[in-house]
């Protein structure tokens with residue numbers, strides 16, 4: 406055997422981590438000596454499944470694998486290290502983080518290949534569902550952070566399909582108004598020429614001990630047909646660059662026939678999107694011609710050039726209604742991918758505000774809450790003033806200054822959350838807020854506001870356009886979250902009478918701490934736009950932050966009294 410797999414339960418943390426290590430041999434590689442993405446997906450799925458089963462104590466099935474970007478090509482002779490860790494158990498499902506690195510044997514240098522997140526569902530024999538035990542995450546800041554982010558990622562993946570449908574509707578509306586690019590005519594290649602169909606019979610080596618076809622095996626077969634389809638368009642050897650989420654809609658078993666259908670959906674200069682659909686038939690369904698749709702995914706290919714530059718694909722067009730739906734779907738998914746890349750993985754450079762539109766709304770919400778969670782999880786907060794009701798803390802790291810105000814409030818966490826998430830109420834307790842108006846409500850949890858603030862030291866007044874994202878706890882012990890960050894919207898352009906300013910990351914985490922008592926923690930990563938309002942408190946010549954916090958506390962407490970009687 407060329408691979409090895411270790412499992413470990415870290416002492417005291419209760420976290421399960423599983424590692425797989427594989428030497429890449431010619432049998433794992435394509436004709437160019439590169440590790441096939443399908444083989445890698447198989448190993449990733451197996452490693453993740455073993456971590457999930459270790460936590461669940463029973464068999465688990467893959468429900469989905471989130472989007473993956475492959476960052477490095479792996480070659481024969483190198484060594485792959487895969488680490489999988491259960492980040493969080495929800496009810497019957499859990500998130501497993503998968504981290505893949507490649508190691509050069511002679512130099513020992515390692516590079517990241519990809520990071521992925523899979524969801525597994527505990528599947529005991531029989532049909533009943535099993536509630537998973539919660540994860541004990543004490544002891545590691547990094548793991549506590551992953552635990553918190555896992556619930557945001559879950560929200561994102563469960564919302565994925567709906568977000569896509571909304572964007573498709575928007576696209577068709579724009580098309581009706583003649584605001585979208587038209588169907589390409591000549592010189593183009595029809596996507597019909599890239600259709601590929603392939604069949605596999607599921608045998609025992611393709612399945613687990615319950616007879617369920619391995620998710621990794623299905624993904625590997627999908628990658629195989631998708632690669633053939635992409636090569637039909639470019640007549641050369643394309644490489645897989647990324648995959649949009651694999652979603653395992655239903656099981657397949659030993660004895661099933663799996664039919665894989667692939668076709669290029671659209672081509673964008675140096676990348677092409679191939680759609681793959683998997684249908685399963687047992688003997689009866691095969692005779693009746695009634696398949697089960699068990700998986701679909703979109704795979705993105707590129708053609709590596711000799712000089713490191715990616716080569717271009719020919720333009721494509723469609724000839725059927727289904728082809729049109731796929732063609733437009735690929736444009737919409739590309740927009741979502743771009744938004745996700747820039748928002749989820751952006752570094753700290755460039756402007757703080759991100760344009761708000763429907764294609765990035767779900768990622769901005771994620772980014773908003775995730776940034777606040779990361780900020781709250783930082784270590785090394787230094788107390789700048791503390792009394793029995795509140796404490797003000799600062800945190801400085803690589804020229805970034807952050808503030809935290811902790812308040813013990815006599816009200817329920819839910820009540821405090823409802824009032825703090827209602828931003829137009831803030832002028833009632835924060836004297837820096839002159840007004841706050843709703844600009845756009847995206848859904849129940851995401852709203853854009855325009856805030857006008859007071860003048861400081863005789864300068865012009867400032868205004869902010871912010872996205873407020875609010876979240877209720879996913880489980881007992883989780884905080885209520887109200888996160889704020891700047892966005893730009895066309896309907897509220899900067900006004901010459903005011904200085905348009907930006908908030909990078911701010912908001913409240915609210916924890917229940919007893920009978921009608923909660924801890925409200927306010928965070929703000931200070932930007933040049935926010936600095937004028939807090940610099941007095943930072944320098945120690947003003948107590949305005951403490952005063953605002955006291956005012957906030959009496960607002961939250963008083964309101965409970967008035968609503969109770």
Ligand SMILES: CCCC(=O)SCCNC(=O)CCNC(=O)[C@H](O)C(C)(C)COP(=O)(O)OP(=O)(O)OC[C@H]1O[C@@H](n2cnc3c(N)ncnc32)[C@H](O)[C@@H]1OP(=O)(O)O
Pocket residue numbers: 450451454465466467468469495496497498499524526562563613617618619620621652653654655656657
């Ligand atoms: C290496 C060995 C492992 C394998 O390879 S297993 C083979 C590949 N996978 C499969 O065959 C699974 C096929 N799919 C299925 O059987 C079902 O769709 C599946 C995943 C069990 C869910 O079915 P149900 O339990 O009826 O669905 P449900 O709506 O009650 O959800 C149960 C929990 O699953 C979650 N879920 C469902 N679809 C999801 C998705 N696309 N992405 C992420 N999570 C998803 C859902 O949120 C729920 O979680 P929770 O109970 O709230 O914690």
